[in-house]
Amino acid sequence: MKKLLVLISSIVALSACTPDTQSQKVPKQIVAAFQKIHPEANITQWNDESPIWEAKYKNSQEIGAVSFNPKGEVVETELEIDDSQLTNQTAILEYIHSKYPKEEMQSIEKITKQDGNITYEIQITGKELVFDSQGNFLEEELD
Structure with missing residues (x-):
């Protein structure tokens, strides 16, 4: 031993x-x-x-x-943030709760492109939800 x-x-x-x-x-x-x-x-x-x-x-x-x-x-x-740092937090959270009522946010990333364009990627089970800088839903990406 x-x-x-x-x-x-x-x-x-x-x-x-x-x-x-x-x-x-x-x-x-x-x-x-x-x-x-x-x-x-x-x-x-x-x-x-x-x-x-x-x-x-x-x-x-x-x-x-x-x-x-x-x-x-x-x-x-890409920067990990919490939900209090989301632009138009209310609209984003309402969208998630209405479309995915049983899901909880696992992580949130603020993505800034070279041209200054900002998006937010919110991880839920098996998916990333992408929102623009005004809080509008853009797309759902499979994880």
């Missing part, structure tokens, strides 16, 4: 020292662009959605994601 514990501890220690191969592939200009706008954030995951790179992050104040084009320019940001 003692040998097994030593073996498991060794494996865990070695895996902690192994560099994240995904982050090694991220172009330096993309990493630098992220660090410039979120110097205190911890990147939780990089996603290669060629040609776009997405950095999911956390810091002491927020959880979100930033997507960059190959030039290191921000093309989209």
Whole structure:
């Protein structure tokens, strides 16, 4: 049993020292662009959605994601918010309660595109409901 514990501890220690191969592939200009706008954030995951790179992050104040084009320019940001931060909160909540009376909101993201266009994605069971910045329903996306 003692040998097994030593073996498991060794494996865990070695895996902690192994560099994240995904982050090694991220172009330096993309990493630098992220660090410039979120110097205190911890990147939780990089996603290669060629040609776009997405950095999911956390810091002491927020959880979100930033997507960059190959030039290191921000093309989209996603920020987790609570329902009190929704534009036209009343209309959005009324829509959800009338169309999905048994559902509860699981998460809310404020999406800002490069052109400044803002939408809100609200996660319910198996779906994301998308609203514009005035609180108008746009579409339902399967999760």
